[in-house]
Every structure is written in structure tokens, then in C-alpha cells.
Amino acid sequence: MTDVAAAAGVSHQTVSRVLNGSELVRDETRVRVLAAIAELGYRRNNAARLLVTNRSHRIGMISAHLVLHGPSMIAVSVQDAGHKAGYDVSLVAVEDFSAQSLREAVDRLLDEAVEAIVVAVAHRQALEQVSSLEVPVPVIIVQGVSDGQPMAVGIEQEAGARVAVEHLLDLGHRHVAHLTGPLEWVEAAQRRAGWQHAHEDRHVLPGPELAGDWSPQSGYEAGLRIAEDPDVTAVFAANDGMAMGLMYALHEKGRDVPGEISVVGFDNVPEAPYVWPALTTVNQEFSLLGRRAVELTMQALAGEADPSTQLIRPELVVRDSTAAPRPAVRER
Amino acid sequence: MTDVAAAAGVSHQTVSRVLNGSELVRDETRVRVLAAIAELGYRRNNAARLLVTNRSHRIGMISAHLVLHGPSMIAVSVQDAGHKAGYDVSLVAVEDFSAQSLREAVDRLLDEAVEAIVVAVAHRQALEQVSSLEVPVPVIIVQGVSDGQPMAVGIEQEAGARVAVEHLLDLGHRHVAHLTGPLEWVEAAQRRAGWQHAHEDRHVLPGPELAGDWSPQSGYEAGLRIAEDPDVTAVFAANDGMAMGLMYALHEKGRDVPGEISVVGFDNVPEAPYVWPALTTVNQEFSLLGRRAVELTMQALAGEADPSTQLIRPELVVRDSTAAPRPAVRER
DNA sequence: GACGAAATTGTGAACGCTAACATTCTTTGT
DNA sequence: ACAAAGAATGTTAGCGTTCACAATTTCGTC
Structure with missing residues (x-):
């Protein structure tokens, strides 16, 4: 970034402002900076960014039985909807539903600094385990949802x-x-x-x-x-x-x-x-489910927790x- | 980390050493540090770590048509094998095979600091596009592989x-x-x-x-x-x-x-x-394919480029x- | 043509970690 | 008991960003 700043004849902070779409930079300057970026093939370092902002733009998903049609469709649709909302989605598959392996899955995701976790595991035991876990980020349930469950979206x-x-x-x-x-x-x-x-x-x-x-x-x-x-x-x-x-x-x-x-x-x-x-x-409608799940996640992230369960009605x-x-x- | 160091009565560097499994720390000290970590619920910040080490422990995968059996199995198996090798796997699905969307997919992965990219797209055009792209990390092909293609593993x-x-x-x-x-x-x-x-x-x-x-x-x-x-x-x-x-x-x-x-x-x-x-x-054998792909990736990362194509023979x-x-x- | 406000740009510190080197303890041999 | 070697620990300086604030420029007004 320093190099880009030098090439454009501005300070690193101005480069940062251009990158973040700040209004406070003259068009002419912006053009110069952009040119320098293009020329140097500069690419901003997200690790540094994450370090200071503490926002990873990543959500985690815990899934299981991905060979089955339903789970795999849900995984794909959440991933897709997440991307469209500007989030990366990290998927971790669990093989059993013990407290331990769920804990491991959550830990792995937390290590990746996810901002929220979508749980797509319809196993009763797994859901119980997860809800009893201490997780410092919002948890959204997308499978095995029963009515009145908070932070959940499911199919009826x-x-x-x-x-x-x-x-x-x-x-x-x-x-x-x-x-x-x-x-x-x-x-x-x-x-x-x-x-x-x-x-x-x-x-x-x-x-x-x-x-x-x-x-x-x-x-x-x-x-x-x-x-x-x-x-x-x-x-x-x-x-x-x-x-x-x-x-x-x-x-x-x-x-x-x-x-x-x-x-x-x-x-x-x-x-x-x-x-x-x-x-x-x-x-x-799995793709709708994924979209709804991500919408809900975004709401949770924005602090507008809507405790009502979203249910989608399937059709014959x-x-x-x-x-x-x-x-x-x-x-x- | 500073807090942990203080709690254990050591310097932050010693904590770092414990975390990285260095030999150069007395058992007694290690125990104290570990105890402090457990007590404080400390979790190391991977962004900071990545920032200085420049190793993300993440590999990227580009895939398409995940609704189909083959591609989805491959995606799951690579993901799985990657995890087992200590790598996170970021999946991005492309919807068409234009130079642009492939470029976007690669860029997205590079933004996530992936150390290598596994391409699981069997479209001829996609493979051509990808090979013509400038990518600063190793690229491994796992689908649509023909004999004699370097850095590839496929099914015959x-x-x-x-x-x-x-x-x-x-x-x-x-x-x-x-x-x-x-x-x-x-x-x-x-x-x-x-x-x-x-x-x-x-x-x-x-x-x-x-x-x-x-x-x-x-x-x-x-x-x-x-x-x-x-x-x-x-x-x-x-x-x-x-x-x-x-x-x-x-x-x-x-x-x-x-x-x-x-x-x-x-x-x-x-x-x-x-x-x-x-x-x-x-x-x-998709799971074998995933394992082989990750093996190959690890080799590429270790610099032992083995240009021979790995082919798996399917059976009737x-x-x-x-x-x-x-x-x-x-x-x- | 000078004043103040607004617009634009710059400066220094901090995020949490590891690398490199410096320092302090233990041993060991004599 | 003392030096020298080796083991264990500590210190300092970044990694590449953004944040908070400071400094500078520009502009409209009288």
C-alpha cells in the first residue's frame, strides 16, 4: 500500500480511503490512485484488514451427511446466498454428533474468525449439543427446525x-x-x-x-x-x-x-x-431456504434479532x- | 496473548513458543502457560498470525454444477481431505466459464490468501481459461484431466x-x-x-x-x-x-x-x-480422487512438483x- | 483579499502475532 | 569453583491495515 501511495504521490491513508470507497477524496486523486493500483497489480491484504477491523466477512456452516440430496443442496444454497451477500462461507462437515466433534467444528470455525455460524444438521442430538455450547457469535439453525425456535429457518x-x-x-x-x-x-x-x-x-x-x-x-x-x-x-x-x-x-x-x-x-x-x-x-425449495438463512444471518449480524421462526411450506x-x-x- | 503471558508469569514470546510447539521451553513453564490459556479461554488470532507468517493454511477450490453428483462428490472429498491435511478449503462455484467469471473466482480466492487452487471444473473452455490466467499460486486440476497434463489428478x-x-x-x-x-x-x-x-x-x-x-x-x-x-x-x-x-x-x-x-x-x-x-x-472413487488431489497440492506447496498425471481407473x-x-x- | 467552514489529505499509533536477536539461567567439564 | 556451552527466556521490531486525529488546502463570503 505504501508503494501504491508513493506511485500515486499520496499518503497510504488516501489509498486506504480510495479502497474503502470513501467520499472524502477528490476524483482526480482517486483516478491517480486507481491507476497506481492497477499498474502495480496491488491487492489489499485482508489479514491486516481483519486484524484491525475485526470483521472477517466470513460465516461458518456446520453440516453433515453431504452425500444426501437435502443436506448437500442446503450447503450449496447457503454458500451461494452467502457469496451474494458479500460473505465467504466456510463449511465444516461433522461425522458424528457428540459434544466433542461439534465443539471441534465450532472451534475450527471460530479460528477462522467467522462472524456467525449456520448449523445445518438435522440430528436432534446435534441441535441439543449446539444449543448448549457457548458460542460467541450468532448461531442460525436451518434444518430440523421446529416452530417457535429462535434464529431458525426451516421447511415445514x-x-x-x-x-x-x-x-x-x-x-x-x-x-x-x-x-x-x-x-x-x-x-x-x-x-x-x-x-x-x-x-x-x-x-x-x-x-x-x-x-x-x-x-x-x-x-x-x-x-x-x-x-x-x-x-x-x-x-x-x-x-x-x-x-x-x-x-x-x-x-x-x-x-x-x-x-x-x-x-x-x-x-x-x-x-x-x-x-x-x-x-x-x-x-x-432449498435455494429459497439458503437465501432466507443468509438473510436471517445478516439480521443477526446487524443486531436486529428477529426471534420468529421462518418456515417454508413444501408442495406436493x-x-x-x-x-x-x-x-x-x-x-x- | 499478553494477558496469558502475564497470567503465566512469562513473556508473550514464550506463549507463542508454547503455541507453536517449540522444544525450547521447559515442561514446567509449558504447563503454566497451558493452564493460563485454558483459564482465560484464550484463542490465538489467526489474522495476526497470517499477517506475519504469510501462510494461510487455506486452499481454494473452484467448482461448478454442484447439483450434479460427480462435482458435488468431488467438492466434498477435496474439502474433507484438505481438512485432514490441516488446511481449510474455500469453495467458490462458478456459473459460466467466461474468462471474466473465472478471473473473479480466482481473485476471490486470492483475496482469501489461499496457498493453492484446486480447479474442479470439467469444462474445456474453463480449463483453457484457467491455464491462460496468471495465478501466483500452484493450480491443481482434478477434473477433465487428460493424460500428460501437469499437476493434475483425474479419473480415466x-x-x-x-x-x-x-x-x-x-x-x-x-x-x-x-x-x-x-x-x-x-x-x-x-x-x-x-x-x-x-x-x-x-x-x-x-x-x-x-x-x-x-x-x-x-x-x-x-x-x-x-x-x-x-x-x-x-x-x-x-x-x-x-x-x-x-x-x-x-x-x-x-x-x-x-x-x-x-x-x-x-x-x-x-x-x-x-x-x-x-x-x-x-x-x-471420488473420495480417493479428493485425497490424491490434496496430496498433490501438498507436494506442490512443498516445492516437489511432480509433473506426472495421476489417473484413477474406474470400474464396472x-x-x-x-x-x-x-x-x-x-x-x- | 482575508476569514471561517468545509473539503481533502497526512501522521502516528494500534491491531496480535512471529522472527531475529539479546539476555539470562543451567549444566557440564576440569 | 569457574568458564564455556547450551538451554530457556526476554526484547524489539515489524507484518499491512484502519482509526483517530491533526494538518493542510479549497472555496464562498463580505
């Missing part, structure tokens, strides 16, 4: 599950079976709750509940069992991957989808329209994997 | 494509059609080359070539056309998403897979085993979407 999982189940009930199915995600995931628990409540509202008992782990493999295994049960005419799987595994098993066992059994997924992965039959599922996408039950089934 | 796309096509030819198909990715992607071009060469080696003409864009949608459209062509008994799709769209179209048109037409994909996405029929595809995973052609087809 329960509403999404409800509309999926209601769609099936509306088609005439007496009840709907549910293949859950791992219930330690808030998302999974909320989708399950939505499934239950949809039945309760209509005063019918829900169909059988099977436990999955998000993987298509677990969907496949569940499918093998469902194929044996003549009473099941509709299944709501907690994500598309499991729905696909499930349909695979049904095919394998010669059960027709949707002729004999209807299937609904959740997530609307890009492949969903192209499995056979095209999967009816629930679409989540009807395709070919759902249909009315066969008349045969309805005879009584 | 052509070999992968070859083994896929040879599998089909071995099953007795006379030739194999190919659904390409966008050919500006080096990957797509290489897979296409592998498909061609496999045919050349056996002195047979390749089947028809159709242009796709990675999306299941484009696979679906290609599938509609292939379904009309009685001469096509086997298709090699350049990625799994297109393969899935393609199979969907074939189903829709009543063509049996693999009975009438065999299909091979590329990538081995998690859903591949659970589409119907389970997709034969080519598996790429045979599932149910491929079979010998029907005898009917082979009658002549």
Missing part, C-alpha cells in the same frame, strides 16, 4: 408429510403405511408426525410404520416386507431414495405400482420424474406412482 | 467408457449406441472417445450417437428416439441420470430392459441399484440392466 416438514398423506387418503386409500427416516433426525420425526396427524384428523388409524435410514437399501428391505402385506395399498416414504428402493422391491415381488400399491416420496430429487413409475413426491408434486386403490381392495 | 474416463462398452460387446451386442454428455465437458468427450475406440478395436462400427446434457430429461428424450429404432440393442449413457431417464422412456414405449435393450450408465449414484432394472454402471459394476441380446436379434 410436518405440513409436507400431511399433504402427501392426505393426497393418498383423498385417492381413497383407507390408510397409509409409513417408511420413516432415522427418528433421531428432526426431519424424520416431523414427517412421521405429519403422517400420524393426517390420519388422526380423519379419525382413521394409520397403516403400519417401518423404520428406514434414508438409504435406498433400507427402502428395498421395507419394500420386501410391504409386498407380503395385502392390507397395504399406499406407502409414504420419508425420502425419495427409500421410495425408490421400496418400489424396486415391489417390482421384484410382482406388485404393481401404482395399480396395487401407491408410493409417495419426499425431496423431489432430480431423478424422481424418471424412475418407473415417475415418483409422486414433496418438493422442498403428483406423478404416476400414486393412484386410487383397486376396487377389489375396497369391497367390504 | 476413457478407460471407464471402454470397459462399459466392452461389457456390452462381450454380451454379444453388435454395436452400442451412445448418449453423450455435453461435449464441452472434457469428461463427456473422453467417455465418447472411449466408446468409439472400443468399437474400433473390434473393427465394428459404433451405434448411433445422441446428444444429452447430463439431465434425466435429456435421457428421456433420447430414450423416446431409441425406442423407435429396432437396430439398437444396447446403449451406453454418459451418466446415470440420463440412463435413468432413458430407461423410463423405454418402459413407457413398452421396450423391455434388458430383454430388448441393455443400458449402462456412468457414476454409480446411490440410487443406481434401486431403479428398475438395477443399473449397470461405472463406479468412480454389473447389475440387471444389461444382458445378452435376444436371439431374435442375432438371426441373420
Whole structure:
């Protein structure tokens, strides 16, 4: 900077002012400085800047299970929205949800001088750990959010599950079976709750509940069992991957989808329209989620803490994997 | 740091020494300093550190199309491997491959004081732009790598494509059609080359070539056309998403897979085993790729430039979407 | 044509750390 | 017991910015 100042015949402070867009510098001077900067290929040292300003323009994100569609989309969208807001985003992936590894993740981010931390881990345990941690910067939650949680933005999982189940009930199915995600995931628990409540509202008992782990493999295994049960005419799987595994098993066992059994997924992965039959599922607007998360972060940074939870409502996408039950089934 | 020094009754330099693991400090003193650090909750300021050492312990990564399976896996694996090597990884996603946006991406990373840049963009144009850019740090390429390219680690796309096509030819198909990715992607071009060469080696003409864009949608459209062509008994799709769209179209048109037409994909996405029929595809070891990329980066940083290209050989995973052609087809 | 206010520019210190060198303690050998 | 070598610690000076304030210039006014 001193070199630039010398080349432009001004003081280093004037160079600094030009760089920071101060009004207090004559146009002519500004031009000279800019020219000197260009000529010398000068690039300002952000470490020095951070040292004195204490503002890193960086936010941290803690994430997990980035191989899964949802988490990875969220990570990308937060990163993107952050960049657009002029912030760098540091991502650290955790592999388990112990107090220790969360602590490490937070520490790593704090070492990078992040101004806020976005937590995108839907594990119940993780969220508890995080909220019990002493963190000297704002913490924003973007997954596994329940209503009334402060500093959080999420997708209304329960509403999404409800509309999926209601769609099936509306088609005439007496009840709907549910293949859950791992219930330690808030998302999974909320989708399950939505499934239950949809039945309760209509005063019918829900169909059988099977436990999955998000993987298509677990969907496949569940499918093998469902194929044996003549009473099941509709299944709501907690994500598309499991729905696909499930349909695979049904095919394998010669059960027709949707002729004999209807299937609904959740997530609307890009492949969903192209499995056979095209999967009816629930679409989540991840990019909107990222944008909202960053907006909230900016508010927190500006001190305008808005404690209300922002919730985004997902919507059902009807395709070919759902249909009315066969008349045969309805005879009584 | 001064506070810690005071609390421990030593000079700030001794604290610095403890923090940097210097040998030149008595055990007893070290313990005192550590205690003071713990008590005061002291955390060293990396900006100040970077300012004087000029080492950021950060590497940058330029990526694109993070919604796609491959790029996103690569991003995650590099990030992960980087962390394990003690480096933070800054990711910036580019949306087009103009000189300008690449320049911006590089500048953004340089502003973050990265010590090296990993480029994970398989677009031919992007790679050309990047190599023509003046970048004051080592640049490592991890996608769209061709043999003999310096500072690069990649997956042998052509070999992968070859083994896929040879599998089909071995099953007795006379030739194999190919659904390409966008050919500006080096990957797509290489897979296409592998498909061609496999045919050349056996002195047979390749089947028809159709242009796709990675999306299941484009696979679906290609599938509609292939379904009309009685001469096509086997298709090699350049990625799994297109393969899935393609199979969907074939189903829709009543063509049996693999009975009438065999299909091979590329990538081995998690859903591949659970589409119907389970997709034969080519598996790429992304986590290995990330590790290798970081190894190479570390070498470059240490000045041991190894100009040889590291290539990883992908392997075929045979599932149910491929079979010998029907005898009917082979009658002549 | 000189006065004051506003606009523009400059000066010195500080941010928290490490590098380089200086100093003070311990040993060790005789 | 004393020098010399080596181990452990301390001192000082930056790294490249911005901040707070001081100094200088410019301009409108009478």
C-alpha cells in the first residue's frame, strides 16, 4: 500500500480511503490512485484488514451427511446466498454428533474468525449439543427446525408429510403405511408426525410404520416386507431414495405400482420424474431456504434479532406412482 | 496473548513458543502457560498470525454444477481431505466459464490468501481459461484431466467408457449406441472417445450417437428416439441420470430392459441399484480422487512438483440392466 | 483579499502475532 | 569453583491495515 501511495504521490491513508470507497477524496486523486493500483497489480491484504477491523466477512456452516440430496443442496444454497451477500462461507462437515466433534467444528470455525455460524444438521442430538455450547457469535439453525425456535429457518416438514398423506387418503386409500427416516433426525420425526396427524384428523388409524435410514437399501428391505402385506395399498416414504428402493422391491415381488400399491416420496430429487413409475413426491425449495438463512444471518449480524421462526411450506408434486386403490381392495 | 503471558508469569514470546510447539521451553513453564490459556479461554488470532507468517493454511477450490453428483462428490472429498491435511478449503462455484467469471473466482480466492487452487471444473473452455490466467499460486486440476497434463489428478474416463462398452460387446451386442454428455465437458468427450475406440478395436462400427446434457430429461428424450429404432440393442449413457431417464422412456414405449435393450450408465449414484432394472454402471472413487488431489497440492506447496498425471481407473459394476441380446436379434 | 467552514489529505499509533536477536539461567567439564 | 556451552527466556521490531486525529488546502463570503 505504501508503494501504491508513493506511485500515486499520496499518503497510504488516501489509498486506504480510495479502497474503502470513501467520499472524502477528490476524483482526480482517486483516478491517480486507481491507476497506481492497477499498474502495480496491488491487492489489499485482508489479514491486516481483519486484524484491525475485526470483521472477517466470513460465516461458518456446520453440516453433515453431504452425500444426501437435502443436506448437500442446503450447503450449496447457503454458500451461494452467502457469496451474494458479500460473505465467504466456510463449511465444516461433522461425522458424528457428540459434544466433542461439534465443539471441534465450532472451534475450527471460530479460528477462522467467522462472524456467525449456520448449523445445518438435522440430528436432534446435534441441535441439543449446539444449543448448549457457548458460542460467541450468532448461531442460525436451518434444518430440523421446529416452530417457535429462535434464529431458525426451516421447511415445514410436518405440513409436507400431511399433504402427501392426505393426497393418498383423498385417492381413497383407507390408510397409509409409513417408511420413516432415522427418528433421531428432526426431519424424520416431523414427517412421521405429519403422517400420524393426517390420519388422526380423519379419525382413521394409520397403516403400519417401518423404520428406514434414508438409504435406498433400507427402502428395498421395507419394500420386501410391504409386498407380503395385502392390507397395504399406499406407502409414504420419508425420502425419495427409500421410495425408490421400496418400489424396486415391489417390482421384484410382482406388485404393481401404482395399480396395487401407491408410493409417495419426499425431496423431489432430480431423478424422481424418471424412475418407473415417475415418483409422486414433496418438493422442498432449498435455494429459497439458503437465501432466507443468509438473510436471517445478516439480521443477526446487524443486531436486529428477529426471534420468529421462518418456515417454508413444501408442495406436493403428483406423478404416476400414486393412484386410487383397486376396487377389489375396497369391497367390504 | 499478553494477558496469558502475564497470567503465566512469562513473556508473550514464550506463549507463542508454547503455541507453536517449540522444544525450547521447559515442561514446567509449558504447563503454566497451558493452564493460563485454558483459564482465560484464550484463542490465538489467526489474522495476526497470517499477517506475519504469510501462510494461510487455506486452499481454494473452484467448482461448478454442484447439483450434479460427480462435482458435488468431488467438492466434498477435496474439502474433507484438505481438512485432514490441516488446511481449510474455500469453495467458490462458478456459473459460466467466461474468462471474466473465472478471473473473479480466482481473485476471490486470492483475496482469501489461499496457498493453492484446486480447479474442479470439467469444462474445456474453463480449463483453457484457467491455464491462460496468471495465478501466483500452484493450480491443481482434478477434473477433465487428460493424460500428460501437469499437476493434475483425474479419473480415466476413457478407460471407464471402454470397459462399459466392452461389457456390452462381450454380451454379444453388435454395436452400442451412445448418449453423450455435453461435449464441452472434457469428461463427456473422453467417455465418447472411449466408446468409439472400443468399437474400433473390434473393427465394428459404433451405434448411433445422441446428444444429452447430463439431465434425466435429456435421457428421456433420447430414450423416446431409441425406442423407435429396432437396430439398437444396447446403449451406453454418459451418466446415470440420463440412463435413468432413458430407461423410463423405454418402459413407457413398452421396450423391455434388458430383454430388448441393455443400458449402462456412468457414476454409480446411490440410487443406481434401486431403479428398475438395477443399473449397470461405472463406479468412480471420488473420495480417493479428493485425497490424491490434496496430496498433490501438498507436494506442490512443498516445492516437489511432480509433473506426472495421476489417473484413477474406474470400474464396472454389473447389475440387471444389461444382458445378452435376444436371439431374435442375432438371426441373420 | 482575508476569514471561517468545509473539503481533502497526512501522521502516528494500534491491531496480535512471529522472527531475529539479546539476555539470562543451567549444566557440564576440569 | 569457574568458564564455556547450551538451554530457556526476554526484547524489539515489524507484518499491512484502519482509526483517530491533526494538518493542510479549497472555496464562498463580505
